[in-house]
Amino acid sequence: MASCFKSSYRFGEFDLDPSERTFWRNGKPIAVSPKAFEVLTYLVANPGRVVTKDELLKAVWPDSFVEESNLPQHISWLRKALADKSNYIVTVPGRGYQFTARVRTESPAEVFTQPPTGNVILHRVRERTHVIIDESSPTPVAVADAPNADPVSPSRVVRQAHAALAKPRFRKMVAVGSALTVLAVLAGYSGYKRLQNAPFHSPASLAVLPFTNLSGDAAKDYLSDGITEEMINSLARTEVGQLKVIARTSSMSYKNTRKSAREIALELHVQYILEGSVRSAGDHLHITTQLVRGDDQTHLWADVFDGNEDQLLGFEDRLAGSVARALALTPSAARTADHGPASFAAHDAYLQGLYGLAQRSRPGFGNALHSFGTAIAQDPKYARAYAEIAVTYNLMGQYNWMDAAQAHNQAEAAAQQAVALDPNLAEAHAALGFNQWFYDWNPLAAESEMLRAIRLEPTNVDARHWYASVLITNGRAAEAEEQMRAALSLDPKAAILRTNLGWFHYLNRQVPRAIEEMQAVVNDNPNFVTAHYKLWWVYSATGDERRAWIELKSIAHLIFAPEDEKSMLGTYERKGYAAVLRDLTIPGNRYYTQGAIDDARCMVFAGDKAAALTFLDRALKNREGWMVFVEIDPAFDSLRSDPEYSRLLREFHAAQRQSRKPVT
Numbered sequence: 001m002a003s004c005f006k007s008s009y010r011f012g013e014f015d016l017d018p019s020e021r022t023f024w025r026n027g028k029p030i031a032v033s034p035k036a037f038e039v040l041t042y043l044v045a046n047p048g049r050v051v052t053k054d055e056l057l058k059a060v061w062p063d064s065f066v067e068e069s070n071l072p073q074h075i076s077w078l079r080k081a082l083a084d085k086s087n088y089i090v091t092v093p094g095r096g097y098q099f100t101a102r103v104r105t106e107s108p109a110e111v112f113t114q115p116p117t118g119n120v121i122l123h124r125v126r127e128r129t130h131v132i133i134d135e136s137s138p139t140p141v142a143v144a145d146a147p148n149a150d151p152v153s154p155s156r157v158v159r160q161a162h163a164a165l166a167k168p169r170f171r172k173m174v175a176v177g178s179a180l181t182v183l184a185v186l187a188g189y190s191g192y193k194r195l196q197n198a199p200f201h202s203p204a205s206l207a208v209l210p211f212t213n214l215s216g217d218a219a220k221d222y223l224s225d226g227i228t229e230e231m232i233n234s235l236a237r238t239e240v241g242q243l244k245v246i247a248r249t250s251s252m253s254y255k256n257t258r259k260s261a262r263e264i265a266l267e268l269h270v271q272y273i274l275e276g277s278v279r280s281a282g283d284h285l286h287i288t289t290q291l292v293r294g295d296d297q298t299h300l301w302a303d304v305f306d307g308n309e310d311q312l313l314g315f316e317d318r319l320a321g322s323v324a325r326a327l328a329l330t331p332s333a334a335r336t337a338d339h340g341p342a343s344f345a346a347h348d349a350y351l352q353g354l355y356g357l358a359q360r361s362r363p364g365f366g367n368a369l370h371s372f373g374t375a376i377a378q379d380p381k382y383a384r385a386y387a388e389i390a391v392t393y394n395l396m397g398q399y400n401w402m403d404a405a406q407a408h409n410q411a412e413a414a415a416q417q418a419v420a421l422d423p424n425l426a427e428a429h430a431a432l433g434f435n436q437w438f439y440d441w442n443p444l445a446a447e448s449e450m451l452r453a454i455r456l457e458p459t460n461v462d463a464r465h466w467y468a469s470v471l472i473t474n475g476r477a478a479e480a481e482e483q484m485r486a487a488l489s490l491d492p493k494a495a496i497l498r499t500n501l502g503w504f505h506y507l508n509r510q511v512p513r514a515i516e517e518m519q520a521v522v523n524d525n526p527n528f529v530t531a532h533y534k535l536w537w538v539y540s541a542t543g544d545e546r547r548a549w550i551e552l553k554s555i556a557h558l559i560f561a562p563e564d565e566k567s568m569l570g571t572y573e574r575k576g577y578a579a580v581l582r583d584l585t586i587p588g589n590r591y592y593t594q595g596a597i598d599d600a601r602c603m604v605f606a607g608d609k610a611a612a613l614t615f616l617d618r619a620l621k622n623r624e625g626w627m628v629f630v631e632i633d634p635a636f637d638s639l640r641s642d643p644e645y646s647r648l649l650r651e652f653h654a655a656q657r658q659s660r661k662p663v664t
Contacts, residue, residue, distance in 0.1 A: 009044045011101040012085055016044055023081070032081050035060060036074045043089060043099040052096040071097075072482040091478040093505075094513060204327050205270040207246040208232045210255040211287070212277040224278040225252070225358075226351025227287070227316070231274065234320035236459040243327065246270060247461040247491035248358070265294025268492060272300070274323060283309045289319060291326055301326040310344040341385075346378035350385050357392055362401055368392050383422035390415035390431035391462070397625060398438060400595040404624050408439035426457035434466045437473075438625035441656045446470045461491045465500070473628045477508040495521050499531045506538050507632050514538055522554075529558050540605040541635040545577050548605070552580070578606040585615070595619065597626035601635050612636075613644045620648055620655070627652060 008017040015024040018041045023030045032040065038060045043051060053071055075089055075097060082088055088101040208231045213224040229248050236245040246268050254264055261273040276289035287305040292298065303322055305315040341347040353371035356364040369392055375385040390411045397407025412435045418428035433449030436442045450467035453460055464487040471480035484501045491497055502517030515538060521531040536551035549572070556565040572580050585599040600615035616639075619627055630636055631649065639645040 007105045010104045011044065011047075011088070014082070014085075016041060030081050032077060036077045036081075039071070039074045040078050043097060044103055047099045047101065047103040050092050050095050050098045056096065072485050076482065091482065093478065093481060093508070093510065204242065204272065205244040205246075206235065206272040206274060206323075206327075207264065207268050207270045208235065208251050209257075209261075209264065209273060209275040210252050211275075214277050214279040215281070217280070220278075220280050222352045222355035223280060223348075226354055227276075227278055227312075228252070229354055230316050230351070231319065234316060235274075235323060237320075237457060243324070243459075244270070244490065245459055247459075247494070249461075249495075250491045250493035252358075253493045261292045261297050262294055270294055272327065285309055285312060287315065291323055309348070312344055313341070313347055341375065341382050342379040346375045346382055346385070349375035349378060350382065350388070353385065353388055357388060360395075365392050365396050365401070381421055383418045383425050383428060386414045386418035386421065387425060387428040387431050390418060390435065391427070394431060394434050394438065400598070404439065404595075404622055408435065408623070408625075411435045412439070424456055426453040426460045426463060429453035429456065430460060430463035430466060433463075433470070437466070437470045438628060439623065440659045441623075441628060441652070442659050443470055443474050443656075459490055461487045461494070461497075464490075465497060468504070469500070472504050472507055473632065475632070477504065480504055495525045495528045496530060499528070499534055502531075503534050506534070506541075506634065507629070509634060511538065511542055526554075527558060529555060532558070537601060537635060540601070541633075541637075549577055581606040582608075585611075595624050595626060596622060597624055597630065601633075604635055604638060609639060609642065612639060613642065613648070616645070616648050620652055623655075 008015065008019070010016075013026045016022075021034075021037060023032060023037060023040070039056060042056060042059050056071060075091070079089060085101070088099060090098045090100050092098055208228055211224040211228045211231075213221050215223075228251065232245055232248055232251060235243060236247075250268060257264070259267075261275070265271065265273055271294055273292045273294055274289065275292065276287060279286040285305065285307065288302070289304075290302040291300045293300055301322065303319060305312075305319075307315070341350060349371045353368045353375060356366075356368035356371060358364070369389065372385045372389045372392070375382050376389075379385075393402075393407045393411035393414065396402045397404050397411070411431065415428055415432035415435055418425060419432060422428065429449045430453040433446045433453065436449060437446035440446075447467070447470055450463055450470060453463035454467065457463070464483045468480040468483035468487065471477075471483060481501070481504060484497065484504060488494070488497050488501065498521045499518055502514045502521070504514075505511075505517060506514035515535070518531050518535045518538070521528060522535065525531065532551050532554045536548055536555065539545075539548035539551060553569070556568050560568065568580055568583070571583055581602040584594065585602050596615045596619035600612045600619065603609075603612035603615060616630065616636075619630075630652070636645070
């Protein structure tokens with residue numbers, strides 16, 4: 001793609017030459033991946049214009065299918081390369097990207113017809129020689145030996161060289177210049193090779209389908225599901241950037257499917273499928289696995305485990321390594337003993353805990369805590385079990401299923417213990433970051449932990465999802481959307497990610513996009529309560545009472561007892577929507593338990609601002625996590641001008657400042 005551009009470009013202190021495929025800042029080369037270079041070239045060649053994602057995909061990947069979610073990753077790399085000028089590339093939500101810097105187009109320099117003369121500094125990258133005239137130096141100086149040399153752009157270098165060629169006194173230095181050219185070529189070649197061979201991998205992509213439980217006992221589903229999740233986690237830890245592994249939620253959606261490997265690969269946009277089965281009899285396990293190419297369903301590799309349960313841990317490690325080698329990847333060196341348990345009994349309890357946690361229900365969370373506790377009793381150094389305890393408590397507090405302070409303290413203690421036991425465990429840092437954001441109200445510390453989790457495991461969906469939440473509540477909507485879309489590229493069928501992407505649009509005051517996103521989730525998953533909840537909030541905040549009531553009825557049908565659902569419908573018929581909202585806030589109401597922030601929303605929707613402020617005050621005093629959304633939630637717009645709201649906001653900000661701990 002880049003070869004079609006006939007000019008070089010300069011913006012700020014950067015120079016970009018598509019014909020030579022070089023990118024400079026102040027005369028120093030910047031290494032970017034080939035595709036990131038082409039993305040940058042296309043944006044720079046179209047400054048000021050919004051370039052759609054489809055246009056970029058067609059320009060950079062014209063002959064291959066590439067999913068849209070790859071673009072944010074390349075944009076992120078480019079922003080890092082641009083460092084403090086990362087705002088040159090602006091995300092235009094729902095459309096694409098805009099290059100905002102002022103760009104100057106320059107014609108490529110003519111090839112020198114005679115060697116330059118005079119005291120020169122040469123810098124060679126690829127096949128181009130840049131000549132820097134140094135009239136003050138008594139002897140030729142290599143660039144690497146000039147400690148305080150001012151940075152010089154390639155375009156200015158060429159202009160200086162041509163000007164110098166016109167001066168007669170430099171023609172006497174032909175021999176010196178020629179000799180130095182050779183030296184520069186030899187000196188620069190090794191540096192160029194290092195730049196050219198800098199590691200970059202277009203990641204392979206794989207989905208682990210749910211292992212089939214052939215034991216004839218549904219109680220063993222946790223084992224087959226747990227082995228599936230362990231394979232996902234193990235392969236996701238393959239050396240950074242080499243393998244994109246579809247996350248658990250999307251993979252598990254194919255449980256008991258009749259779709260072929262080819263159909264699933266097309267739906268998930270992956271190249272490979274790993275599938276298997278588990279048969280358990282007593283303490284004996286028989287596990288089969290096979291790796292299949294998605295496009296033609298060619299079998300690439302297979303393995304069988306036949307042994308006792310206490311040998312399973314070694315098999316899981318061996319399996320992950322075998323798959324990585326089958327794909328010509330490097331098995332992760334980070335998979336240390338700290339990540340795993342000391343015994344099968346601990347591992348078995350851990351798998352049961354994952355099974356309960358995945359249910360996202362009160363009974364499921366209770367079972368998860370019991371199972372993770374059992375795992376720790378079997379192995380007190382089981383860091384991953386501590387991390388999942390932290391996740392469970394974090395979510396129980398967020399769902400208002402336990403006191404916020406209790407959830408905060410229990411989750412924080414478990415996360416800190418997990419980090420102490422294994423500092424390289426991504427899920428531990430992600431859980432700690434969530435705790436610091438939602439309960440401590442400390443976004444700086446939370447961001448530090450989230451970024452550390454992502455560095456340790458770029459494919460960790462929870463880390464990216466929760467980091468997106470930190471970003472949206474701190475006014476960084478474009479970055480939040482990029483993180484959420486990165487999470488969705490790894491877990492495209494996760495209803496919670498799709499719902500919260502819509503929720504982010506709502507918080508960013510893009511209501512039509514919010515409704516479209518969440519309505520699509522409801523259409524695909526009619527029983528997914530969270531999507532109905534957030535649609536209810538959106539419709540209520542925008543004054544669409546009719547649609548808000550439809551969503552509230554759906555919630556009642558899904559989670560209320562039949563008699564409570566009937567009672568709510570009767571209240572609506574007799575007294576109207578506002579009366580139903582007031583009933584929901586009555587302490588000990590028969591319907592369900594909600595937090596003070598939810599009560600405040602209900603009162604705003606009912607038109608009772610005073611009651612809404614009272615509930616916000618209660619949420620602040622109780623340090624409810626949902627306070628982090630109040631400042632950006634359109635539901636509370638009608639309260640912004642009230643002095644009481646201003647007081648509450650000042651106290652919230654003061655509490656944020658007070659809670660900030662040093663970021664390590």
